[in-house]
Amino acid sequence: MVGKNVTREELMEAVRQQLGLSRAESTEMVQQVLEGICATLAAGETMKLSGFGTFTVREKGQRVGRNPKTGVEVPIEPRRVIRFNPSPVLKAHINGNKKKPRSG
Numbered sequence: 001m002v003g004k005n006v007t008r009e010e011l012m013e014a015v016r017q018q019l020g021l022s023r024a025e026s027t028e029m030v031q032q033v034l035e036g037i038c039a040t041l042a043a044g045e046t047m048k049l050s051g052f053g054t055f056t057v058r059e060k061g062q063r064v065g066r067n068p069k070t071g072v073e074v075p076i077e078p079r080r081v082i083r084f085n086p087s088p089v090l091k092a093h094i095n096g097n098k099k100k101p102r103s104g
Contacts, residue, residue, distance in 0.1 A: 008034070041082060053086040 008030060016026035037055070040047045047055040058081050065076045086094075 044080070049087075051087055051089045053084055053090055056083045056085070057081070058083050 012023070012026045012030045015021065015030055016023060019026070021029070037047055041055060041057055044057050046057075049055075060079055060081055062078045063076050064073050066072065067074055
């Protein structure tokens with residue numbers, strides 16, 4: 001997979017080619033993984049993918065923002081946001097380090 005954006009179809013095709021599954025099997029596998037991640041995060045739970053990173057849900061409170069064009073204050077409603085923290089293994093891979101980092 002090359003590029004910045006990966007579609008579900010491209011992900012399913014990569015799984016199919018790597019594992020030798022049928023299109024239906026690879027589609028179902030990718031769909032179940034993504035649904036599981038979404039359900040976990042929607043429940044407000046942390047999702048850790050070992051060797052990749054951790055997705056956490058953070059609550060952001062209401063605050064006052066400003067319209068950059070007019071300078072008028074605008075209330076920003078409270079919301080939940082997803083935060084991603086890459087694992088040391090992913091960081092090492094991105095930085096070209098071949099060794100696995102020591103676990104603490």
